[in-house]
Amino acid sequence: MSVSVGKKVPDFRLPATGDREIRLSDLRGKNVVLYFYPKDSTPGCTNEARDFRDSFSKFKRQNTVILGVSRDSLRSHENFKAKQDLPFELLSDTEEKVCRQFDVIREKNMYGRKVMGIERSTFLIDPEGRLVREWRKVRVPGHVDEVLQAVKDLNKAARGKA
Secondary structure, rough: OHHHHHEEOOOOEEEEEOOOEEHHHOOOOOOEEEEEOOOOOEEEEEEHHHHHHOHHHHHHOOOOOEEEOOOOOOOHHHHHHHHHHHOOEEEOOOOOOOHHHHEEEEEEEEEEEEEEOOOOOOEEEEEOOOEEEEEEOOOOOHHHHHHHHHHHHHHHHHHHOO
């Protein structure tokens, strides 16, 4: 069952850093930025994580939770989180259940070989659990600013309805 913009995201549960388990339904009432990235401690993923880290307080002020997801182990995530001083949790999807739910597993070309891997993607889920925006084939520079603006626009629209 995959996700689509405008529809409720089916609940999921994944192990997370900080010896936690994150369940999407437990985050109702907040915006959720779910970003999928290929691998801990690689250059692009490190830059993306740092960009989210550096804007973390701005997202928090917008009632928004940031969660990073990859297929790496919790141990790898804990090391990456500590090394980059990340203030948000990383989710371990070693079985690719949530990756497949969000349809981010793609054939990629790595040094001339075809491999299956995560296509860098970000999803914005509203406080009711609906997918409101998706970014696929993400380029890291400027991406976090674009996501933050989308969150602000979402909150502004919600205030307008209230």
